[in-house]
Amino acid sequence: MTAQTILPANSVVDSGFNVANSVNCGDESTRWTGANKVTSTSQQKGSWNIWLKRTVLGEQGLFKVYESANTGVEFKFDSSDQFLMREFESGSDVFNLKTSAVFRDTSAWMNILLAIDTTQGTEANRIRLYINGVEPSLATSTRPDQNTNLVRFFANGADSSNQQHEMGNNYDGATGHYLLTQILHVDGTQLANTDVGEFDEDSGIWKPIDISETTLGNNGYYLSMEDSSNFGVATGKAMTAHGFAATDSRTDTCTNNFATLNALATGLDATLSEGNLKMVSGTATTRSGTASSIGLTAGKWFAEFKITGSANGIVGIAGTTQNRTATDDDDIGNYPGRTQQGYGYLSGGSVYNDSSAVTGSFATFTTDDIIGVAVDLDGDLLYFYKNGAIQNSGTGIDISGITPHSGNWFFAVGDGSGSTASTVECNFGNPITALSSAVADGKGFGSFEFTPKSGHLALCTKNLGSNG
Numbered sequence: 001m002t003a004q005t006i007l008p009a010n011s012v013v014d015s016g017f018n019v020a021n022s023v024n025c026g027d028e029s030t031r032w033t034g035a036n037k038v039t040s041t042s043q044q045k046g047s048w049n050i051w052l053k054r055t056v057l058g059e060q061g062l063f064k065v066y067e068s069a070n071t072g073v074e075f076k077f078d079s080s081d082q083f084l085m086r087e088f089e090s091g092s093d094v095f096n097l098k099t100s101a102v103f104r105d106t107s108a109w110m111n112i113l114l115a116i117d118t119t120q121g122t123e124a125n126r127i128r129l130y131i132n133g134v135e136p137s138l139a140t141s142t143r144p145d146q147n148t149n150l151v152r153f154f155a156n157g158a159d160s161s162n163q164q165h166e167m168g169n170n171y172d173g174a175t176g177h178y179l180l181t182q183i184l185h186v187d188g189t190q191l192a193n194t195d196v197g198e199f200d201e202d203s204g205i206w207k208p209i210d211i212s213e214t215t216l217g218n219n220g221y222y223l224s225m226e227d228s229s230n231f232g233v234a235t236g237k238a239m240t241a242h243g244f245a246a247t248d249s250r251t252d253t254c255t256n257n258f259a260t261l262n263a264l265a266t267g268l269d270a271t272l273s274e275g276n277l278k279m280v281s282g283t284a285t286t287r288s289g290t291a292s293s294i295g296l297t298a299g300k301w302f303a304e305f306k307i308t309g310s311a312n313g314i315v316g317i318a319g320t321t322q323n324r325t326a327t328d329d330d331d332i333g334n335y336p337g338r339t340q341q342g343y344g345y346l347s348g349g350s351v352y353n354d355s356s357a358v359t360g361s362f363a364t365f366t367t368d369d370i371i372g373v374a375v376d377l378d379g380d381l382l383y384f385y386k387n388g389a390i391q392n393s394g395t396g397i398d399i400s401g402i403t404p405h406s407g408n409w410f411f412a413v414g415d416g417s418g419s420t421a422s423t424v425e426c427n428f429g430n431p432i433t434a435l436s437s438a439v440a441d442g443k444g445f446g447s448f449e450f451t452p453k454s455g456h457l458a459l460c461t462k463n464l465g466s467n468g
Contacts, residue, residue, distance in 0.1 A: 041188030187217030295408025309423025319404020335414030429458025
């Protein structure tokens with residue numbers, strides 16, 4: 001597979017323009033349909049733009065127009081995690097662009113722009129694909145003949161369900177597969193990359209710009225995801241949203257990236273869902289766990305963990321991201337606190353480090369309790385809360401004697417019992433369930449059930465820029 005560098009879109013700089021919301025497109029039931037109902041402005045010119053954050057890998061559909069098994073449009077990540085966009089007619093490609101690069105980062109946002117103008121004399125300009133502002137190297141590069149009408153993508157006046165745009169569709173039934181925002185379809189204009197984003201002048205990182213005033217054409221639409229009561233509300237043609245709940249609205253966006261659990265470093269039988277914010281462990285003898293996608297070396301940070309299944313969950317911090325195998329005992333992939341490289345608060349009322357209980361007074365907890373974890377890496381102190389009440393009489397655990405393997409500390413979750421499944425929902429400031437209080441951190445970011453410890457912040461890139 002060809003190696004390629006594409007500038008990232010996981011910014012810790014202030015973009016100037018801020019995207020407020022995304023939506024968790026978590027399974028095959030969560031999708032959009034519709035849009036193409038009238039005569040299109042053009043069947044030769046148009047554009048399609050989206051920001052997304054992958055949460056599982058492998059084959060995943062993103063967009064389609066389905067006429068039949070041999071005729072239609074599909075945009076997807078294939079089984080090798082290469083991205084492809086194609087229109088096909090009676091089994092033959094009208095256009096087919098497939099990247100050489102693979103996309104396996106489940107912690108970062110990425111931008112995709114498809115820009116079409118089949119009237120162009122230069123073949124390479126008729127279909128242009130940009131990823132994070134850059135035209136990538138292509139493993140497959142089939143473009144249409146000059147002046148070709150793309151009758152499936154533009155679906156000229158089609159009113160039947162099998163000729164409408166469908167987004168969010170996932171082919172393999174996997175859960176938690178995307179966060180999506182800033183979806184734009186333009187009918188009649190081939191956009192340039194600079195029409196949807198720009199490179200930050202200091203970091204060179206690709207970032208979004210305001211696209212809300214883009215001329216859409218007859219069948220165009222712009223979905224901002226800001227209305228949690230109806231994710232199909234759009235400028236231009238409305239889309240029909242299917243299967244979403246209000247709690248699928250997220251503040252994790254391409255301008256403020258929140259931590260999730262690390263899908264690339266989980267335990268032997270841990271399953272992640274809800275945009276990688278929910279961990280369900282299995283019942284294997286070996287305990288399982290995982291940790292946050294963002295590691296920390298400085299600053300003061302806060303997260304909440306709700307025990308929603310078995311009460312055997314264990315939560316805390318860990319100091320390595322190595323995946324657990326049958327021959328290692330690293331904290332990630334096992335419960336935090338198993339080795340010296342982590343601390344874990346167990347439901348039985350003890351905090352563990354290196355498999356031994358730490359001196360202190362900690363309450364037991366059970367299903368539906370919310371455990372807060374506050375880590376002060378400037379003062380090397382760790383605090384735990386139960387339902388908003390600080391434990392150990394407010395005395396922090398001294399973690400100054402440990403230097404984590406990787407040089408970073410991570411929030412971590414695990415299974416407190418090898419034979420009993422456990423379920424933990426994680427909130428790094430971007431909750432997956434409705435909160436009764438919704439308290440932000442001291443800088444106004446994040447949303448927690450209980451007030452974070454003073455000076456401790458939600459784990460997101462806007463806070464990393466000043467505190468991490």
